[in-house]
Amino acid sequence: MKKLLKANNVYLSKTERLFYCDCKIKIPTKYDAEIIDQCFEAMSEIDLKYNSYQQDSYIDQINKNNGNWVKVDQQLIDLIQIIKKISSITSGAYDITSMPLIRLWGFYNKENDSIPIFEDIEKMKQNIDYNEIQISGDLIKINKGQEIITGSFIKAFAVDKAIEILKENGVEDALINAGGSTIKVLNNAEHPTWKIKIPDAETSVYNEESEVLISNECFSLSGRNENCITIGNQKFGHILNAKTGYPSQTLQVGVICEQAFLSDVLSTALFAVEPNEFPNVVQELQENFEFEFYRIENNGLKIKSTCF
Incomplete structure (x- = not known):
C-alpha cells in the first residue's frame, strides 16, 4: 500500500x-x-x-458450446439484455459477437501486414449478429461460428x-x-x-x-x-x-x-x-x-x- x-x-x-x-x-x-x-x-x-478470456467462465462456455444452450446466472442475463438494447439502438454497429472480425483484422496476430479483403470481411460478418444471442430462462445460446467478447463491459x-x-x-x-x-x-x-x-x-x-x-x-x-x-x-x-x-x-x-x-x-x-x-x-x-x-x-x- x-x-x-x-x-x-x-x-x-x-x-x-x-x-x-x-x-x-x-x-x-x-x-x-x-x-x-x-x-x-x-x-x-x-x-x-x-470474462471471455478466462477459461471456463460463463462466456467461455457459451463460446465453446456455440449452437447449444448454456446455463448462466441472472446477473449475466441482465447485462446481456442491456447490451442487446444498446446494440439495437446502434443498428448493430456495436455488437459483442464481433470477435471473429477482430481476429480477422489481426488484433491477435502481431505479424499481420495486410488489410483483410472485402470478400473475407463479408463472409465473417455472417457470424456477427447480437440478435442471435438467445435467452431462455437461465440459459443463453449463440449460433455456430459466433463468439462473444466481453472487453467493452466486464x-x-x-x-x-x-x-x-x-x-x-x-x-x-x-x-x-x-x-x-x-x-x-x-x-x-x-x-x-x-x-x-x-x-x-x-x-x-x-x-x-x-x-x-x-x-x-x-x-x-x-x-x-x-x-x-x-x-x-x-x-x-x-x-x-x-x-x-x-x-x-x-x-x-x-x-x-x-x-x-x-x-x-x-x-x-x-x-x-x-x-x-x-x-x-x-x-x-x-x-x-x-x-x-x-x-x-x-x-x-x-x-x-x-x-x-
Missing part, C-alpha cells in the same frame, strides 16, 4: 493486474486497508466468472461491484481507475469532486487543458490510440463497426455516467457508430439512458454535450 496526498486527505492506494490492465483503488487512510482487498477479491471473482461491471463494497463499508471518498479507460469515484462534502485528466486524442499525451471534474460518477474513455494496429502506414483501432466490418475511424469518445458498466458500453457504442448515423443514435440513447459525452472525429471535429 502507498499513501498518496489528494484534496487535503491522505489516501491508501493499491494496484493489481486484472482484465489485462492495472487497476488502482484509493481510499482515505481512516478506512481499513482490508476493504481494498475485499474489492480486488470481488473484481477477481468477476474476472474468473464472466471490467466496468467489476468496478461497479467494487464501488458497492466500498459503500457497504461506509467509504464516501474513493477512486477506482481500471486501465485509465474506466475511472469511477465516490465523493462527499469534504471532497466534492475528482479531477480526471484526458489524454490527447492524437498523441495520447496528458495535458492540463484537457480534464474533467466528476462526482459519484464514472468517466469512460474509448480511443483509437489505446489499442491499435498499423498496417502499411495506416493506423486501425480495435473498436470495429460490426455493420461495416471495418475499424471505426473515430479518434476518441468520453462518457460520464453514474454506472461504470453503462458508461463503458456507451463509450464503445458511440465510438463504433458511423458519423452520419451518430446524431440519431446519440439522441435515442439519451432518451433511454442518462449520460454526458464527447466524441472526436477523424478530422478533429468534436461533438459534445454540456458538461464537456
Whole structure:
C-alpha cells in the first residue's frame, strides 16, 4: 500500500493486474486497508466468472458450446439484455459477437501486414449478429461460428461491484481507475469532486487543458490510440463497426455516467457508430439512458454535450 496526498486527505492506494490492465483503488487512510482487498477479491471473482478470456467462465462456455444452450446466472442475463438494447439502438454497429472480425483484422496476430479483403470481411460478418444471442430462462445460446467478447463491459461491471463494497463499508471518498479507460469515484462534502485528466486524442499525451471534474460518477474513455494496429502506414483501432466490418475511424469518445458498466458500453457504442448515423443514435440513447459525452472525429471535429 502507498499513501498518496489528494484534496487535503491522505489516501491508501493499491494496484493489481486484472482484465489485462492495472487497476488502482484509493481510499482515505481512516478506512481499513482490508476493504481494498475485499474489492480486488470481488473484481477477481468477476474476472474468473464472466470474462471471455478466462477459461471456463460463463462466456467461455457459451463460446465453446456455440449452437447449444448454456446455463448462466441472472446477473449475466441482465447485462446481456442491456447490451442487446444498446446494440439495437446502434443498428448493430456495436455488437459483442464481433470477435471473429477482430481476429480477422489481426488484433491477435502481431505479424499481420495486410488489410483483410472485402470478400473475407463479408463472409465473417455472417457470424456477427447480437440478435442471435438467445435467452431462455437461465440459459443463453449463440449460433455456430459466433463468439462473444466481453472487453467493452466486464471490467466496468467489476468496478461497479467494487464501488458497492466500498459503500457497504461506509467509504464516501474513493477512486477506482481500471486501465485509465474506466475511472469511477465516490465523493462527499469534504471532497466534492475528482479531477480526471484526458489524454490527447492524437498523441495520447496528458495535458492540463484537457480534464474533467466528476462526482459519484464514472468517466469512460474509448480511443483509437489505446489499442491499435498499423498496417502499411495506416493506423486501425480495435473498436470495429460490426455493420461495416471495418475499424471505426473515430479518434476518441468520453462518457460520464453514474454506472461504470453503462458508461463503458456507451463509450464503445458511440465510438463504433458511423458519423452520419451518430446524431440519431446519440439522441435515442439519451432518451433511454442518462449520460454526458464527447466524441472526436477523424478530422478533429468534436461533438459534445454540456458538461464537456
